[in-house]
Amino acid sequence: MNTLGDKIRELRLRKGITQIELAAGLCTPSMISQVESNRARPSYKMLYGLALKLETPLENLLKDVELDLEQASQFKMALSMTKAKAYGAALPLLERLAESALTKVSPSKVEFELAKCYMETGEYEKSSLLFNKMADAASLRQEQDLVAQVLLQLADLSNRKKEYQIAKHHGYKALDAMRSLDAHDPFLYAQILTQLAEIHENIGEVKIASDLYETALEISEGLHNLKEKAKTYLGLAESFYRQNDFEKAAEYAERSSSAIGELSDQHTLLAWKQKLLMLQRSKGNRQQTVDELLSIASILEANQEKEEAGAVLLDAATIQVENGALQEAETCLEKAKQLLPPHHAAMGTYFRLLAGLHFSKEHHEQGDKALEKSIRIFMNHAMLAELREAVNERCERLNQQGLIQEAFEQMKSLDEYLIHALHERGIAL
Numbered sequence: 001m002n003t004l005g006d007k008i009r010e011l012r013l014r015k016g017i018t019q020i021e022l023a024a025g026l027c028t029p030s031m032i033s034q035v036e037s038n039r040a041r042p043s044y045k046m047l048y049g050l051a052l053k054l055e056t057p058l059e060n061l062l063k064d065v066e067l068d069l070e071q072a073s074q075f076k077m078a079l080s081m082t083k084a085k086a087y088g089a090a091l092p093l094l095e096r097l098a099e100s101a102l103t104k105v106s107p108s109k110v111e112f113e114l115a116k117c118y119m120e121t122g123e124y125e126k127s128s129l130l131f132n133k134m135a136d137a138a139s140l141r142q143e144q145d146l147v148a149q150v151l152l153q154l155a156d157l158s159n160r161k162k163e164y165q166i167a168k169h170h171g172y173k174a175l176d177a178m179r180s181l182d183a184h185d186p187f188l189y190a191q192i193l194t195q196l197a198e199i200h201e202n203i204g205e206v207k208i209a210s211d212l213y214e215t216a217l218e219i220s221e222g223l224h225n226l227k228e229k230a231k232t233y234l235g236l237a238e239s240f241y242r243q244n245d246f247e248k249a250a251e252y253a254e255r256s257s258s259a260i261g262e263l264s265d266q267h268t269l270l271a272w273k274q275k276l277l278m279l280q281r282s283k284g285n286r287q288q289t290v291d292e293l294l295s296i297a298s299i300l301e302a303n304q305e306k307e308e309a310g311a312v313l314l315d316a317a318t319i320q321v322e323n324g325a326l327q328e329a330e331t332c333l334e335k336a337k338q339l340l341p342p343h344h345a346a347m348g349t350y351f352r353l354l355a356g357l358h359f360s361k362e363h364h365e366q367g368d369k370a371l372e373k374s375i376r377i378f379m380n381h382a383m384l385a386e387l388r389e390a391v392n393e394r395c396e397r398l399n400q401q402g403l404i405q406e407a408f409e410q411m412k413s414l415d416e417y418l419i420h421a422l423h424e425r426g427i428a429l
Contacts, residue, residue: 003038004035004038004042004061004062005035005036005037005038006036006038007061008032008035008036008050008054008061009036011054011056011061012036012054015054015055017053019032019033019036022050022053022054026046026049026050026053027046027049031046041073043077043080047061047062047077047089048084048086057088057089058081058086058088058089059086059088059089059091059092061089062089062092062093063092071097071100071102071105072105074093074096074097075093075094075097075105075109075110077093078090078093078094078097078113079113081093082113082116082117085120087116087117087120087121088117088121090113090117091114091117091118091121094110094113094114094117095114097110097114098110098111098114108134108137108138108146111130111133111134112134112146112149112150112153114130115127115130115131115134115153116153118130119153119156119157119160124157124160124161127153127157128154128157131150131153131154131157132154134146134150135147135150135151135154138150144177144178144180144181145177145178145181145185145188147174147177148174148175148177148178148181148188148192149174149188151170151171151173151174151177152170152171152174152188152191152192152195154170155167155168155170155171155174155192155195155196155199156195158170159195159198159199159202162202162382164199164202164203167195167199168196168199168200171192171195171196171199172196174192174195175192175193175196178192186219189216189219190216190217190219191216193212193213193215193216193219194212194213194216194272196212197209197210197212197213197216197275198275200212201275204385209275210276213272213275213276214276216272217272217273217276270296270299270300271308273292273296274293274296274312274315277289277292277293277315278315278318278319286319286322286323287323289319290316290319290320290328293312293313293315293316293319294313294316294332296312297309297310297312297313297316300312301339306339306340307339307340307341307344307346309339310335310336310337310338310339310340310344310346311336311340311346313332313333313335313336313339314332314333314336314346314349314350314353316332317329317332317333317336317353318349318353320332321353321356321357326357326360329353329357330357333350333353333354333357336350337350343377343380345377345381345383347377348374348375348377348378348381348383348386348390349374349386350374351370351371351373351374351377352370352371352374352386352389352390352393354370355367355368355370355371355374355393358370359397368394368397371390371393371394371397372394374390375387375390375391375394378390
């Protein structure tokens with residue numbers, strides 16, 4: 001098996017560039033020389049830069065190469081990749097570690113990250129098998145905190161697969177496991193509640209979802225401040241230390257020290273706030289709700305999270321349409337369209353809202369075309385609740401035009417599609 005240095009040298013020569021050219025803007029030519037001769041270990045940041053310059057995916061750079069790295073260093077590199085959402089690149093490192101006799105790294109930590117990478121790269125079967133194996137082993141060892149974390153991931157996995165009843169089962173078992181602990185991690189608690197809220201929302205149980213989001217936000221209030229997060233983890237470390245659980249104490253102490261480097265909290269809290277605003281929009285000032293959503297969209301766009309920002313803008317447009325502010329809704333829709341990819345699931349909502357605006361101007365042909373586009377997108381993404389609403393609207397319009405047979409055929413096709421989709425999810429009607 002080639003070394004990483006051999007692979008980098010081979011790709012550089014194939015591309016026809018010198019060590020000086022490869023190093024430009026990245027590091028010194030001397031460092032490239034040391035890496036290629038296996039006398040220096042590149043950091044994740046440097047590996048990412050090398051992959052870009054060599055015009056190869058990072059996972060390809062690491063595939064089938066012998067990394068002369070001590071286990072702990074290899075695991076840290078894999079963690080850096082998963083934090084940067086480079087899951088495909090982290091996979092070969094974690095798979096190699098999982099197959100090794102681990103002495104410097106906890107096997108359960110390696111398996112957990114490996115199963116997450118499988119889930120994020122769409123290898124759901126591998127992810128499910130590994131997480132279920134971990135849940136059984138952790139349960140036998142009575143490691144309830146690990147049980148809760150693994151069940152939370154299984155709930156997420158089942159939710160992605162649209163197996164909502166199974167997702168609920170895993171989510172509530174995670175909640176039970178977490179509540180059985182003497183010292184609660186508030187972030188894990190909030191994550192479980194949020195996952196359950198999303199599942200309930202997906203099956204139309206909006207009131208339960210709203211209550212769960214609200215509780216999650218209450219738990220997280222004040223903890224989005226990184227200083228407070230570090231303080232909370234330190235408190236948990238001290239609690240475990242007093243219980244003579246030194247391994248857990250060390251783990252939470254490490255989390256406390258690294259909390260200041262985490263950037264995901266703001267994103268998570270914004271997502272929860274967005275959900276809660278939409279679920280409770282009928283209770284408060286609608287203009288204030290729109291303003292808060294627009295503020296969230298601006299923050300997300302500034303963070304280069306364009307798809308998330310586009311989805312939030314569609315939520316704002318939905319409220320504006322409901323409130324008769326059609327001109328403002330049109331502006332939000334135009335902005336959302338610029339941020340969202342053409343085949344994104346949220347584009348179904350975009351076209352349905354656009355259809356409503358066309359109909360309000362009596363542009364019936366354009367409205368019908370937009371509504372048909374929304375139906376196709378909802379169907380492609382198996383968004384059943386949204387699909388039913390869009391088809392019902394389409395059928396109402398056909399009835400108004402006297403096209404009763406066509407409306408009947410559309411409703412019949414919808415019912416057949418829904419029965420098939422629910423059957424695939426294990427729900428018999």
